[in-house]
Amino acid sequence: xxxxxxxxxxxxFQRDQLPMAKVEFGGIIKDICLAYTPEAxxxxxxxxxxxxxxxxxDEAEAEEVFRYIEEIEAMGAPGGPxxxxxxxxxxxxxxx
Amino acid sequence: MKYLDEYRNADAARSLVRAIAARVTRPWNIMxxxxxxxxxxxxxxxxxxLPDEIRxxxxxxxxxxxxxxxxxxxxxxxxxxxxxxxxSFGDMLRVPGSGKDxxxxxxxxGDVRVVYSPIDAVTLARKHPDRQVVFFAIGFExxxxxxxxxxxxxxxLGLENFSMLVAHVLVPPxxxxxxxxxxxxxxxxxxxxxxxxxxxxxxxRPLAERYRVPxxxxxxxxxxxxxxxxxxxxxLESGRHEVANAYPRAVRPEGNPAAQRxxxxxxxxxxxxxxxxxxxxxxxWRLGPAYARFDAERRFDLGHITAEEPDACRAGDVLxxxxxxxxxxxxxxxxxxxxxxxxxxxxxEGACAAYYRYRRK
Numbered sequence: 225x226x227x228x229x230x231x232x233x234x235x236x237f238q239r240d241q242l243p244m245a246k247v248e249f250g251g252i253i254k255d256i257c258l259a260y261t262p263e264a265x266x267x268x269x270x271x272x273x274x275x276x277x278x279x280x281x282d283e284a285e286a287e288e289v290f291r292y293i294e295e296i297e298a299m300g301a302p303g304g305p306x307x308x309x310x311x312x313x314x315x316x317x318x319x320x
Numbered sequence: 321m322k323y324l325d326e327y328r329n330a331d332a333a334r335s336l337v338r339a340i341a342a343r344v345t346r347p348w349n350i351m352x353x354x355x356x357x358x359x360x361x362x363x364x365x366x367x368x369x370l371p372d373e374i375r376x377x378x379x380x381x382x383x384x385x386x387x388x389x390x391x392x393x394x395x396x397x398x399x400x401x402x403x404x405x406x407x408s409f410g411d412m413l414r415v416p417g418s419g420k421d422x423x424x425x426x427x428x429x430g431d432v433r434v435v436y437s438p439i440d441a442v443t444l445a446r447k448h449p450d451r452q453v454v455f456f457a458i459g460f461e462x463x464x465x466x467x468x469x470x471x472x473x474x475x476x477l478g479l480e481n482f483s484m485l486v487a488h489v490l491v492p493p494x495x496x497x498x499x500x501x502x503x504x505x506x507x508x509x510x511x512x513x514x515x516x517x518x519x520x521x522x523x524x525r526p527l528a529e530r531y532r533v534p535x536x537x538x539x540x541x542x543x544x545x546x547x548x549x550x551x552x553x554x555x556l557e558s559g560r561h562e563v564a565n566a567y568p569r570a571v572r573p574e575g576n577p578a579a580q581r582x583x584x585x586x587x588x589x590x591x592x593x594x595x596x597x598x599x600x601x602x603x604x605w606r607l608g609p610a611y612a613r614f615d616a617e618r619r620f621d622l623g624h625i626t627a628e629e630p631d632a633c634r635a636g637d638v639l640x641x642x643x644x645x646x647x648x649x650x651x652x653x654x655x656x657x658x659x660x661x662x663x664x665x666x667x668x669e670g671a672c673a674a675y676y677r678y679r680r681k
Contacts, residue, residue, distance in 0.1 A: 225383045225411060225669055226356055226462040226514045228540075228570070230323035241476060242439075242469075250321040257439060260465055260579040269323060271517060271570050274409070274459075275437025276466040279517045279576055281323055285568035289327070289547050293335045 228271045230281050231256070235266055247272060323569070327541030333369070336546035340553055341371045348556050349375050349505045350549060351498065351641055353491060354512035355382030355669025356540050362674040364542045374549060377505070377641035380494050381512050383458045384411045384667035385639060386594040387487045389627035392417040395456050395485055397622050399430040404620075405448060407441040408456040410434040414657075414666040418627045438470035445474065445482035454616045457484045460491055462514040464605060465579035468586035471611045483616040486606050489592055491515050492523050493603035497594075498640055499531045506641060508552040510538035510545065513567040518583075520575025524563045532561045539567035586611050595663065596629065596636030633662035638671055645675040652680055 231247040236258065238244065247256040247270065256270070261277040264270050270277035352358055358378045361367050367376050380386055396417045399406035406422070413423040413434065426432040431451075435441050438455055445453035457467040467488070474482040491512055498506060511524060516537045524535045534555035538548030548566040555562060565571055583605070592604030607615045629635075632650050637643035645651050645664070655661040657676060664670035 225409070225458070225667070226354055226381070226460055226512060227668075228462070228514045228517065230321070232322070240473065242473070257437075257466075257469065259469060260576055260582070262578065271514070273462055273514060274466045275439055276469070278462065278465065278514065278579060279570055279572070282569045282572070286323060288568055289543050290332065292547070293332050296339050297335055 226273065228273045228278065230269050231272050232269050233264055233266045245270075245277070247277070324541060327539070327543040328364070329543065333542050333546055336543065336550055337369050337371075340374065340546065340550045343550070343553050343557055344371050344373045345557060347373045347375065348507050348553060349377055350508045350510060350552050351377040351379045351506040352510040352538070352545070353379040353381040353495065354515070354540075355385065355667065355671065357381075357510060357512070357538065357545060358671050359669060359674045360540055360542060360545055362678045366542055366545055370549065374553065376549075378638065378644075378671040379498065379509075379641060380594070380597065380639040381460065381491065381515075382639075382664070382667050382669040382671075383460050383463070383487075383489055384415060385635065385663040385670050386489055386597065387412075387415070387458050387663070388593045388595045389418055389629060390593070390625050391485070391487045392421075393419075393625045393627050394617070394622050396420065396422060396425055397625065398454050398485065398616060398620060399425045399432050400428075401452075401620070403452050405431045405433060405444060405451050405453045406456060407433050407435045407444060407453060409458065411667050411669075412456060412458065414660070415663040416660055416666075438467050439473065442470050442473045442477070442479065442482060445479050446477065449481060452481050452483070452619075455482070455484045457486045457488065460489055460512065460515050461519045461583075462512075462517065464488055464583045464587060465518060465576070468582045471586050471607065471614050472582065474614055475611065483614050483619045484607065485616040486587075487592070488587065488605040489594065490603050490605070492527060493600050494594070495527055495535075497597060497600050497603075499527075499533070501640060506533070508534045508556050509536070510548045510552065511535050513537055513539040513544070513570060516565075516567070516571045516575065518576050518579050521563050521565065521571070521573050528561050528563050534561050535563045537563070537565045537567050537571050539570060594639075596633075596639050598636075630661055635662040635664050638664055645672040646679065648672070652676060
């Protein structure tokens with residue numbers, strides 16, 4: 225119910241006094257209301273919930289988790305054997 | 321899709337799991353509040369790849385699941401009226417009321433329509449000036465700005481044939497209700513990311529402080545959830561209890577002020593009964609004075625509707641993390657998606673539906 229999908233603004237327009245946009249989700253285009261993200265511009269990504277953009281995606285912050293993972297990997301696998309075993313149980317892949 | 325697929329990367333997930341395992345020294349019970357998180361956890365088997373010390377407890381964050389039986393019965397009574405077009409999000413149609421569900425009312429000739437957005441319901445009211453369009457406005461804080469805009473648009477357009485059956489619920493009072501149960505085992509929370517996209521972090525700080533629990537704002541993809549678990553474990557292991565943000569690409573500390581202003585103009589706080597849990601004070605929103613004329617419960621005389629939950633449904637225990645879906649004697653036997661006893665088996669975010677779909681053995 226609180227599903228939010230990131231989509232890319234293709235173009236903006238007005239309808240019934242509401243700021244609207246054509247927003248693309250992996251090739252599908254939908255009309256989305258921008259009333260709560262009035263600064264969002266074409267080319268930017270917004271988080272969409274039931275036809276409304278509820279926020280712009282912060283593109284710098286979107287990298288945060290990957291920077292963090294690079295850091296911990298650079299420091300060497302911190303886990304020891306138990307951690308590798310725990311990781312293997314789920315994925316079955318190799319564990320660095 | 322950008323901003324989705326990369327957060328499902330298996331190697332990156334394994335890195336986070338290793339980091340969690342490296343920090344964990346003893347068992348911890350962490351509740352993920354939102355049903356969308358529960359589905360991701362069960363679908364991607366995140367609970368199975370985490371160290372055994374981490375137990376994820378599924379929370380009450382599914383608005384379809386907690387909408388009380390009486391309210392479903394009111395929606396059903398409205399949908400059965402010949403002048404009414406009842407509009408609802410799709411999830412709500414299969415949720416059992418006392419006697420039947422909205423889908424059955426539709427098959428019996430009731431005009432029940434699924435809408436993607438609340439604005440679609442307003443559009444429908446414009447197209448059918450001879451009919452009464454009622455929008456079943458459910459949801460947490462995430463959905464409230466969109467539902468508020470439906471009322472605002474109806475007022476702007478001067479629509480007299482549009483109204484809303486409002487059943488809005490709020491996350492912080494639900495967290496408080498979980499923590500107030502005497503035998504509560506939850507030691508940390510993954511807060512619902514998109515609720516915080518709208519509301520921000522501020523209202524969680526007094527909860528973290530008072531109950532001395534870490535609350536980590538968390539997203540919905542596997543890497544988001546594992547990052548949330550890691551940040552929660554780091555706090556638990558070092559004895560801290562702060563509000564932290566593991567979902568910064570979608571959540572700013574202040575939330576979305578424009579959305580908050582619109583919600584405050586349209587809605588006001590009210591007590592709500594939660595299905596399976598009971599009455600929680602100031603745990604919801606209803607239309608405030610400026611928009612009360614769009615309240616379907618004022619517009620239509622529905623009489624006094626009360627309802628009793630079926631005894632066999634243990635939804636309340638599941639919603640409060642006391643029972644896993646697969647531990648319920650009815651699970652998969654007398655309660656299935658085809659013949660559900662409760663909403664948790666049919667909502668897209670219901671914990672029972674997640675276990676039935678991904679974990680049935």
